[in-house]
Structure formats: C-alpha cells, structure tokens
Amino acid sequence: MTSDDRGSSSVSMDEEPRSSHSRDEPLSAAKGRSKRKQLPLWQETILLLGVALVLAIVIKTFFVQAFYIPSESMEPGLILNDRILIQKVSYWGDGEPQRGDVVVFKDPGGWLPPIDSAGPTNPVAQVMAKVGLYPTGGHLVKRVIGVAGDTIECCDDQGRLVVNGQPLDEAAYVKRGGAKCNGPMPTNGACNEDWEVGPIPDGHIFVMGDNRSRSADSSQKMCQPDETECVPGDEFVPVDLVVGKVFVLLWPADRFRWNTRPATFEDVPDPSSS
Template sequence: MTSDDRGSSSISTDEGPRSSRSEDVKGRSGRTKRKQLPLWQETILLLGVALILAIVIKTFFVQAFYIPSESMEPGLILNDRILIQKISYWGDDEPERGDVVVFKDPGGWLPPSESAGPTNPIAQVMAKIGLYPTGGHLVKRVIGVAGDTIECCDDKGRLIINGKPIGEAAFVRRGDGKCDGPMPNNGSCDWRTGPIPEGHIFVMGDNRSRSADSSAKMCPDNATECVPGDEFVPADLVVGKVFVLLWPADRFRWNTRPATFEDVPDPSS
C-alpha cells in the first residue's frame, strides 16, 4: 500500500462520521426549537375548545335549569338550580311515570314573562352554552304515558292509574285540596282522562293545588271554548330528566323516580 493510498483511506474514513454527527446535531437542534404560540393565542384557543365542549355537553348530555314557581314543592322550591340529563331519552326511549322532566312550553302554558328567557347579555350567552337556564320551559312530574287512563280519585284521595291507586304522600303537597289531583280551575277531585295518545304524556306538579299542569288544561264539563287534548304534552318536547338538585348546596341531592310508580300495571293488563 502506498502512502497516497493510506492518505486517501484515512480521509475517507474520517469524513463519514463527522458528517453524520453534524447532521445529528442539526436534527436535535431543530426539534428543540419548535415554535410556540403566544400566550394570548393559546388562551383564545383554549377558550374556543371549552366553548365547543360546553355546547356539545348542553346539546347531548346535561343542561342547567331553575325552578320558576312553587308548583314542584315540597321537593323543588322556587329558584332551586337543577341539572337535567338527556341520555335516558335518546333514540326511541321516552319519559316514564314518576320522572320529573323539563319540557318546552306546548303553547300557552306559560305567561310571556316566563317564556322570554334571560335579558342580560352575559346570561344570554351562558344560556346558549347551557350554563344558565333558558326561558320557555316547565318542570313537572310525569303521571301518565301513552295508553294510560288516569282517574281522580279513590276514597283516600289518591290518583288511580290504569286501575291502580298510587301513594304519593312522600313527595306530593295537597295544599288546599282534599286529594292528590285537583284541577286548579275548579278544585275538583272527580275527573278522568285517557287513554293518553301515542307519543304524549300527562304531567302534574307536586304542589297539586298550586300547579298549572295537565289537569288545568282539561276541558271542564259543558265547556264550549276548550280544545280536548291540550292536556297532553308531546313527548318530543321533553328536554330531559331532572337528576340533580344542585343549588342551594345545603339541599343538594340526587333526584330519583319514586318506587310507587313501579306497581302501576300496563294499560293493556
């Protein structure tokens, strides 16, 4: 081997590793210098993501409401904050007897002042994303579902659903009434309704003598300007089921369906 050969071999061997090391250093240096967004841009991005998540949660899962009247006492009182969940009514599932539900005004159930919703701009934005109650909604308990027949009342003042008296003393306030089902317009404890049409429900407030509910929409005997059927609420107007009494904190509790409705027979039986 000549001296020229040795020199050539030495140079070739030495340059390869140096080139490789140089490229490796550049690669590592490039990865560590990744550009970050300015703080204000990151803040806007995070707020945007939070807003989208809030809208998705409100649309499909959970929404906040408040109790606008005394109609659901003693369990839910004026200005209580509640949360409703919507999963139970996904697909073909509909409200069940005993559920406390929030539903949109079927038309003429609420005065204009309660249908308008919040007027404060901040409250309006919060209502859009489900963090503040919207107007035009009612909170009532489902008493009857499609096919049910409801009568008022037995000799103990209890409602009768499909021939079965139901004990509601644990959550109902009779107030000035002598039974669990007086119509506010005449205080009667002697009425009957049903069968409830398919895709509809019959609802009542727990404060039976202080609730403008389905019983108040029934046509009294010999009425000439009443439309039969207005007492039934379309099930597709139901927004969701109340599952939490959120505020005030000292009254926080989970809301569940009373066991008394489990013994109600099906309409066909």
C-alpha cells in the same frame, strides 16, 4: 516517516470533521421542531377556549343541561330558583319518559306567561345559556303521571290519583296545599269534582306539579263540562318537547341530592292489563 506521521491522517482545510457535523445537525433540527410546536400564550388560550366551547355544546346537546325551577309548582322537593341538572341519555333512541320521572319540557304553547318564556337578558348569561351553562327560559318542570295508553282518575276515597286502576301513594313528595286530594283541577283548587282522562294518545304524556293546588299543568288544561273554548287534547304534552329527565338538585349546595323515580309508580300496570 516518523511514528507521528504514521498515526495521523490528513484532512482537507475545506472539509468539516464528520464527528462535528453529525453532532450539530440533529441538534439544529430538534431546535427547529421545538420552535414550531410552541404557540404564543394568547393563541394557546384561544385554542383551549375553542375546545372547551365545542365540548360544552356537545355535552348540552347530547348529555347534560342546566335549568332552574321557575315557580313553586314542584314544592316541596324543588323550590323556586333551585338549580337542577337534566340528563338526556335515558331518552336516546326509543327511550321515552316513564311514569314518575320529573322532566323538563318546552312550553307546548300558552302554558307559561311571557315573563317566564323570555329567558336571560344579560348578554353573558345569554351566551352561557346557549352552551348549557346557564338556564334558559320557555321551559317547564313537572312530574310524569301517565304515558301513552294510560287512563288517570281523580280520585279514590283517600284522595289518591288512580292510574290504570292502581292508586298512587304520593305522600312522600306531594304538597296538597289547600286541596283535599292529590288531583285538583287548579281552576278551583278544591278537588270537589271527579275527573278522568285518557287513554293518553301515542307520543304524549300527562304531567302534574308536586304542589298540586299551585301548578299550571295538564290537569289545568283539561276541558271542563261548562267550557266552550277549550281544545280537547291540550292537556297532553308531546314527547318530542321533552328535553330530559331531572337527575340531580345541584344548588343550593346544602340541599344537593339525586332525584329518583318514586317506587309507587312501579306498581302501575300497563294499560292492556288494567
């Protein structure tokens, strides 16, 4: 036997070398796995759109929603067609609207004319409204003046609203218009008679627009002495109808700002201590 014979081993013609087999098998398996993970572009697009839609619905339901200002009732701070964002986290669980909050709430019934309750008519806008990317109709935007248990009076000798005995300094955000005070009854707009409301029932709030002489709000729904068809209690908004609190003026961009609660409401005492 030669040295060449001793240094070699015989391999059957039917048997594939091990080194070749061990290299080829992982490669083919990896290629198979790679092919299974890749989706056609159109399928990936549908999947991404589906995820985005679910996220949008979740965000609208629990966190943030877009709305617009439907009238001039919140001037000068918020004007007609301003785009705003509301947040819902503050009212989770036992959280409820606080005095001074600017809130969006569903129409309690008859507060809005039909045209403002209709919402968007464009099909694309209707779809976007359902997922919170476009404002919906049938909602109002007002400022919370009183909460459960509060008593509100109009007005002191400076024309200021008084909540639980504490006058409100609203000069920074109220537009009186043709009124002589900050608490007109919009049926006459002249603030030429005093009024008092409360205590506010549990689970309700009393709201007013910042443009006091041009706002269809709680003060307009109060029963006046000479009214016969007025329903007492219609001036209060159920807390259950509140969608959320305005926290940012989003558009127009040149007026972008965060919305905060005025400091004057911090001085209002609780009803039990007033």
